[in-house]
Amino acid sequence: MAASDLVVGAVGRGGDGVILSGELLMASAASKGLYGYMVQSYGPQIRGGESSFRARFSVEQVSSPGDFLDILVVFDWAAYEMFSNELVPKESAFVLFDEDNPVPEGVRLSGTKLAAPFAKLSKSASGSLQAKNMVMVGILGGLFGFGAEGIGAGVKKRLAKKGEEVIKKNLEAFEAGFSYGTANATEAAGKIGLEYSPGPPKLVLSGNEALALGALHAGCRFYAGYPITPSSEILEFMGKNMWKFGGSFIQAEDELASIGMVLGASFGGTKAMTATSGPGFSLMTEMLGLGSMMEIPAVIVDVQRTGPSTGIPTKSEQSDLWQAVFGTHGDAPRVVLAPSDVEDCFHAAVDAFNISEEYQLPVVILSDQLLAQRKVTLSSLPLDKAVVGRRTPAEGDAEGGYCRYRLGSEDGVSPMAVPGDPRGIYQTTGLEHNEKGEPTSSFELHEVMNEKRYRKLKAIAERYRYVRRYGASEPEVGILAWGSSKGAIKEAVAKANAKGRKVAAFIPELLYPFPKHELEAFLKPLKKVVIIELSYAAQFYKYLKTFLDLPEERVILKKRSGGAFLGVSEVEAAIEEALK
Amino acid sequence: MAASDLVVGAVGRGGDGVILSGELLMASAASKGLYGYMVQSYGPQIRGGESSFRARFSVEQVSSPGDFLDILVVFDWAAYEMFSNELVPKESAFVLFDEDNPVPEGVRLSGTKLAAPFAKLSKSASGSLQAKNMVMVGILGGLFGFGAEGIGAGVKKRLAKKGEEVIKKNLEAFEAGFSYGTANATEAAGKIGLEYSPGPPKLVLSGNEALALGALHAGCRFYAGYPITPSSEILEFMGKNMWKFGGSFIQAEDELASIGMVLGASFGGTKAMTATSGPGFSLMTEMLGLGSMMEIPAVIVDVQRTGPSTGIPTKSEQSDLWQAVFGTHGDAPRVVLAPSDVEDCFHAAVDAFNISEEYQLPVVILSDQLLAQRKVTLSSLPLDKAVVGRRTPAEGDAEGGYCRYRLGSEDGVSPMAVPGDPRGIYQTTGLEHNEKGEPTSSFELHEVMNEKRYRKLKAIAERYRYVRRYGASEPEVGILAWGSSKGAIKEAVAKANAKGRKVAAFIPELLYPFPKHELEAFLKPLKKVVIIELSYAAQFYKYLKTFLDLPEERVILKKRSGGAFLGVSEVEAAIEEALK
Amino acid sequence: MSDQQRKPNDYKNPLKPVWCPGCGDFGVVAALYRALSQLQIPQEKIAVLSGIGCSSRLPGYMATYGFNGVHGRALPVATGLKASRPDLTVIVAAGDGDGVSIGAGHFLHAARRNADVTYVMMDNQIYGLTKGQVAPTTPKGDKTKSTLYGNPDPPVDPCELALAAGATFVARTFSADIKGEVDILCQAILHKGFSIVDIISPCVTFRGDDQYDFWKPKLRPLPEGYVPSNRIEALRFCREEGVLTTGILFKEERPGLVEQQKNIRRSAGYDPAAPPKIEELVRAFYP
Amino acid sequence: MSDQQRKPNDYKNPLKPVWCPGCGDFGVVAALYRALSQLQIPQEKIAVLSGIGCSSRLPGYMATYGFNGVHGRALPVATGLKASRPDLTVIVAAGDGDGVSIGAGHFLHAARRNADVTYVMMDNQIYGLTKGQVAPTTPKGDKTKSTLYGNPDPPVDPCELALAAGATFVARTFSADIKGEVDILCQAILHKGFSIVDIISPCVTFRGDDQYDFWKPKLRPLPEGYVPSNRIEALRFCREEGVLTTGILFKEERPGLVEQQKNIRRSAGYDPAAPPKIEELVRAFYP
Ligand SMILES: Cc1ncc(C[n+]2csc(CCOP(=O)(O)OP(=O)(O)O)c2C)c(N)n1
Numbered sequence A, B: 001m002a003a004s005d006l007v008v009g010a011v012g013r014g015g016d017g018v019i020l021s022g023e024l025l026m027a028s029a030a031s032k033g034l035y036g037y038m039v040q041s042y043g044p045q046i047r048g049g050e051s052s053f054r055a056r057f058s059v060e061q062v063s064s065p066g067d068f069l070d071i072l073v074v075f076d077w078a079a080y081e082m083f084s085n086e087l088v089p090k091e092s093a094f095v096l097f098d099e100d101n102p103v104p105e106g107v108r109l110s111g112t113k114l115a116a117p118f119a120k121l122s123k124s125a126s127g128s129l130q131a132k133n134m135v136m137v138g139i140l141g142g143l144f145g146f147g148a149e150g151i152g153a154g155v156k157k158r159l160a161k162k163g164e165e166v167i168k169k170n171l172e173a174f175e176a177g178f179s180y181g182t183a184n185a186t187e188a189a190g191k192i193g194l195e196y197s198p199g200p201p202k203l204v205l206s207g208n209e210a211l212a213l214g215a216l217h218a219g220c221r222f223y224a225g226y227p228i229t230p231s232s233e234i235l236e237f238m239g240k241n242m243w244k245f246g247g248s249f250i251q252a253e254d255e256l257a258s259i260g261m262v263l264g265a266s267f268g269g270t271k272a273m274t275a276t277s278g279p280g281f282s283l284m285t286e287m288l289g290l291g292s293m294m295e296i297p298a299v300i301v302d303v304q305r306t307g308p309s310t311g312i313p314t315k316s317e318q319s320d321l322w323q324a325v326f327g328t329h330g331d332a333p334r335v336v337l338a339p340s341d342v343e344d345c346f347h348a349a350v351d352a353f354n355i356s357e358e359y360q361l362p363v364v365i366l367s368d369q370l371l372a373q374r375k376v377t378l379s380s381l382p383l384d385k386a387v388v389g390r391r392t393p394a395e396g397d398a399e400g401g402y403c404r405y406r407l408g409s410e411d412g413v414s415p416m417a418v419p420g421d422p423r424g425i426y427q428t429t430g431l432e433h434n435e436k437g438e439p440t441s442s443f444e445l446h447e448v449m450n451e452k453r454y455r456k457l458k459a460i461a462e463r464y465r466y467v468r469r470y471g472a473s474e475p476e477v478g479i480l481a482w483g484s485s486k487g488a489i490k491e492a493v494a495k496a497n498a499k500g501r502k503v504a505a506f507i508p509e510l511l512y513p514f515p516k517h518e519l520e521a522f523l524k525p526l527k528k529v530v531i532i533e534l535s536y537a538a539q540f541y542k543y544l545k546t547f548l549d550l551p552e553e554r555v556i557l558k559k560r561s562g563g564a565f566l567g568v569s570e571v572e573a574a575i576e577e578a579l580k
Numbered sequence C, D: 001m002s003d004q005q006r007k008p009n010d011y012k013n014p015l016k017p018v019w020c021p022g023c024g025d026f027g028v029v030a031a032l033y034r035a036l037s038q039l040q041i042p043q044e045k046i047a048v049l050s051g052i053g054c055s056s057r058l059p060g061y062m063a064t065y066g067f068n069g070v071h072g073r074a075l076p077v078a079t080g081l082k083a084s085r086p087d088l089t090v091i092v093a094a095g096d097g098d099g100v101s102i103g104a105g106h107f108l109h110a111a112r113r114n115a116d117v118t119y120v121m122m123d124n125q126i127y128g129l130t131k132g133q134v135a136p137t138t139p140k141g142d143k144t145k146s147t148l149y150g151n152p153d154p155p156v157d158p159c160e161l162a163l164a165a166g167a168t169f170v171a172r173t174f175s176a177d178i179k180g181e182v183d184i185l186c187q188a189i190l191h192k193g194f195s196i197v198d199i200i201s202p203c204v205t206f207r208g209d210d211q212y213d214f215w216k217p218k219l220r221p222l223p224e225g226y227v228p229s230n231r232i233e234a235l236r237f238c239r240e241e242g243v244l245t246t247g248i249l250f251k252e253e254r255p256g257l258v259e260q261q262k263n264i265r266r267s268a269g270y271d272p273a274a275p276p277k278i279e280e281l282v283r284a285f286y287p
């Protein structure tokens, strides 16, 4: 019986082409309508250093990279050492390596060892060692009956720039590997092959790409940003595609300038966004407050990485929550959204623009490295998702003189004129101001203007309650978590439910204003509440406490530092503990 | 019966010399051993604009500027309009104004109106209108028997730079006013005069000055800062005095540079500080996190003003609490201290340096405009307050190679070498690192290093519990508040206690880590808990909830925007409501 | 409004400036009213932006769109606005602290990008709003609230920095010389690309009431026949001692940010008549 | 250590650099080891600071005190350290993005203050660590990860900026020319005040493996007999096209930050032998 789910990992160093081979496997899976989920890891060296991927393929949607590997390919054992924590094979796994490069003394790992002629076949088929990765993909296809079809298109697309000759050699190497694999396919190997009937091709997207697509769909026509891992793909996407839509893109001199440019563009009536990671986000907090005070729409993406300070730039963590919700001096309302899977990144971008434009305030999207840089397959993107615009002065709004900060609307929003409109001329300021926007130091005005600005959050909280809920309808144990942790949790909950456990999960995607009532309703029937987060300081748990009274005696807090993904088995263990 | 407590206010515009007259009254009170408390207000214009002061004098220590005035002096009625909310006379008050400048139609205010020849006497005594303020001080002295003595010394000191001639003319104007006042002292006026027996002279200090003195006392020998209201007096004090102590002072190009310079100096073994207000503090959060990650001592003063954004720069608010406790990306432990009166500012500075140096992490002092810029009289400063230093490698610490981030100490602190020490050479980084300080992307190390960094907070929480408690020993109603609000609360509690009300107040001065046990003990017997704060978003209330379970059903939240002081009567009303 | 003549006062809004009596900034705003009137730019097509400082109060006194943001960051805001709204006339009013202390990095980069913005630097050699601390333009040796023993550092010259960063229009003038100012401002606003006008604008309160008497004898127009096309030549009129040369020191034609971005859009195949569909982009993500 | 001869390798710590094979930064660190050895400065008396970038990894490879801080802010950190610890030799290693993009403001101000720091700019015309986006030093027209249609902006020249800001030692060299580099680094470190050494340090990964071949024919030493004492003359060797002049472009004696601060202390009456008591200060607050 073949598996419906296959987890492959590979590791090597510069020149081994490990990452490309992973991408080809993904492309091949997608072209056959399979689901895929791939993450990559790199050592600190930019070129020639260690790299690895782990990819999971399945006939059903998967939401985590899986815990243990079915297949591990090792090109370089020293490199393997570096990622051995992330790439642990199952007992039943197959471990492939080059026959010239056998398992060194002292390396202990489970699974059936298979030496394969990666180097030799590469050399003979393509004339160089460069195509080892193609041989590997071929061997996998042959051995496990997976990834063989569709690979040609993938190679052509990925290597298009390198020219015909290179493509040809690579395909030959692939073929050599494939024949070798087929010839050597043991019965055992066949067992872990995927059995599937091909479906229509799927998209392959990362969270960063989905988010950028969402922004363009929402009408974003200005992007300014400064490179920073793991958000740079958004910048690069915009630098490539924004122009085609007639928009503007600027790589700013720093993050202070990025958010400044965004506020400027938005003041001019253009939907605008920036993306960064923790260090850049910290630099933006002063002007985040300016946006809040001036009531200017702006979308700010923070792709979280391990902190504090520079931390571990290439690894995920959930520790920018406090900065997103509480960062900047003064009482400065903003909205915080937290997508929890790749498709959500698209939605979050559209929602962020909608909320930001309609309520005239900055919206922060908290993504994270695992969400942003993983690649998954998706059936489609909802390109009909509704997009709304800004409230501008209507006929009559300027009567008796236009007031940019007119009080009295129920939702705190006042029509915002776009420069160019002769009836809407106004001057805005980060100083406290009156309805016209003129500076004031009146305490009374300060109080009513604070009230106006915060009223928007109330209106948003009433209207939007982005929450994902999974699992049993009458749960005894409930899991609270957010962001990319959802993947492992969803899977663990499904497994527990299958075993009859009454478990459910609650994943808020609107973090601020918090969907309080929904959470209270979720909490009520629970015997145990498990809060899971990747923040040493337990930022989510403590944040929840600011807004509601958690039933402390029933709460189990599972928090740890980021830097390593949340595993499905980790969640399962937490569920079992809660059920005890 | 003369009062033991006198509240004087005056208002005018540029050229009226209002502020100088207030300072002279303070100096005169201090020289006679009286207690004084003065606040000033300015219009938006830098010169020639409106200004006012209110000063309270008393034979006993006062902790608030009082609610209503006994004496109001108006030089300019248009200017008065601007501050009429802040300067409300009692029913029994006297309102003085120039006889040439009578109360305009439509201005309604209580109190006995007295027209006085300010301009005329100034002209005749000094030859110009410039000395109107001196005439005013003289008239007050004559009429109310206050401030007459000691004024000479004050004038000489304050006007020393202007030369003999100016001093002489000013003193003559004072005398002219004094004679006029004495001659016209009505019985009624005598009634509100202060009755006191002179004591030893007192210090006149602002919170900013006290804080700067505390820093120098603690051994601060490096200051870098960037001007910003209401913190600039700290910068100016350091720019004047740091040199005398052999230290360094730099006006940096911005706040990013300020905190960078502070970290650099501290890395070099020098105790270092910077001060700013909200906007600058927001810019500092990235490097606050660096200090936390690198475990570098640093003292950062945030003198809060009304926010968000530029807000109202000259007014007080308590809305930077979240930024101080939660600001910066990642899990970045720091300590937050909040002095609550001028003398505390001195203590907080010394404590901040002690904690920062001993535990090797950034300490934020949250002051605020009311605390920082008010002037009060003090009997003395505790110049014998203990000062501690940094743990440096001792003999043996470098054995087997010095490890800057050695794990295993109970309090999380590891000895920090000072450059110049050949046994302690190390390289530090804002990347996650191992014990030696070398970069790592290991999840396991990240977890133990987070644990090490946070362990320091536990140790601090156990050792320091800075809390002020006032009022009844077995209270039914308890007030929770922080920072400069303490003044009005202390006074209101004393008044309520005098009426037999069982009320007490709890003012934490160590805000993070929070003195949880002390607060829990305080809360236990209470029937009602009143939380008072000047933050529209209720930052203090919500922050308390992150760390403990407040007895919600017994909590009354009194929060409002800043921009106007907390009044004693406001607190009294809250107490009465809670007792109902 | 659009048909009749726009008078200088039509660019003025009713708010009374809070500047000190005698402040140089009055001259700057007056000259700006006149320049805009001379150019007859519709008020609603103008945006005046600033940071924080006495000088940065200026947008609040205009009858145009205005944006008084945070200290030092007006240029990025202006750049974002202009890039996305090339139809607007974008002017930034800045102080010397705002522009060459906290905002120095942005200043360099706006010049380098040749962002089509007119940068009006109200240079008073001091921090006015915060009451008299040293600025990066304060002469060496001067005593200020933060340099009681004399400013240890030499001043920078905003024009020199602008030249080094690649600015394409660099001029200097004096706030009380309204005529000279109006002329230069008009040319600066018409210039395609980044233009900086360094206006010596006395702070009477913190630099002294004698500032006008101090500056007037120092002012010197550019030499007869000077052609402002050589960067190195222009530098001879920077960092001067004893005199202050006014006029357009340097001017160069180089595509501005707006034109550059237009070109990139063209290279990327943007067709305003047939804007692409997001579907087309998404297609690229299928294997 | 203190008595015996310090060899270049004695300034090297055991960590293996994570730079890509062939990266120019290997040359820079090698030259630095040699320069320090030549100057025989004790390791414990040296602090090497940096921001973030491939180049900023350098302090981690030194056997001296080291500080690898946040992106763009190494100069303030170094300034604070040097001002408070004049006995230390303070060196900053920076990338071009670190130094003239996010850190541009600090760069100008460190130069203006003449902070006694040696600023080693590892200029590779690209963002290395973040994998190949445009830097402010990238040539106009170049395609990078963030300028797919060609970089629209002209590059800035770090040496020119330094000159405009008042730097007192400005030099340029090439990472593979170890001899030239060592010589210039020695002089830069010995210089009192702010010294910048702009080192062209190829990023083979994102600028191409042919970077050495590209640069070598362009290198040109300063003309025979060139005296580096004139700022305007020095500018002629900035922003060059087709050639790259190496050597000390400019050098000037002007009191550095450390000396200035010493002078201020003297004016303020500081007497190290009899430091004042805080009581004396407090006395001034009595009426
Ligand atoms: C981030 C931040 N830092 C500091 C300040 C305080 N501040 C306001 S204006 C100013 C400088 C004013 O000088 P300048 O820019 O020269 O303008 P001027 O008032 O002289 O016109 C400063 C430091 C601030 N508002 N924001």
Ligand SMILES: Cc1ncc(C[n+]2csc(CCOP(=O)(O)OP(=O)(O)O)c2C)c(N)n1
Pocket: A226, A227, A228, A229, A255, A279, A280, A283, A310, D052, D053, D054, D055, D056, D070, D071, D094, D095, D096, D097, D098, D099, D122, D124, D126, D127, D128, D129, D130, D135
């Ligand atoms: C505040 C902040 N923004 C962005 C980054 C991401 N980042 C790291 S290095 C770098 C630029 C690298 O270029 P450069 O300074 O030229 O150094 P190189 O790697 O080329 O040596 C950037 C943008 C960061 N670490 N911190």
Ligand code: SF4
Pocket: B046, B047, C018, C019, C020, C022, C023, C024, C025, C054, C055, C124, C128, C129, C202, C203, C204, C205, C206
């Ligand atoms: S302080 Fe100076 S710059 Fe500010 S308004 Fe007054 S004179 Fe003008």
Ligand code: SF4
Pocket: A046, A047, D018, D019, D020, D022, D023, D024, D025, D054, D055, D124, D128, D129, D202, D203, D204, D205, D206
């Ligand atoms: S990416 Fe470039 S700069 Fe960075 S180490 Fe590699 S070659 Fe050097």
Ligand SMILES: [Mg+2]
Pocket: C053, C095, C096, C097, C122, C123, C124, C125, C126, C127, C128, C135
């Ligand atoms: Mg100024």
Ligand SMILES: [Mg+2]
Pocket: D053, D095, D096, D097, D122, D123, D124, D125, D126, D127, D128, D135
């Ligand atoms: Mg670089």
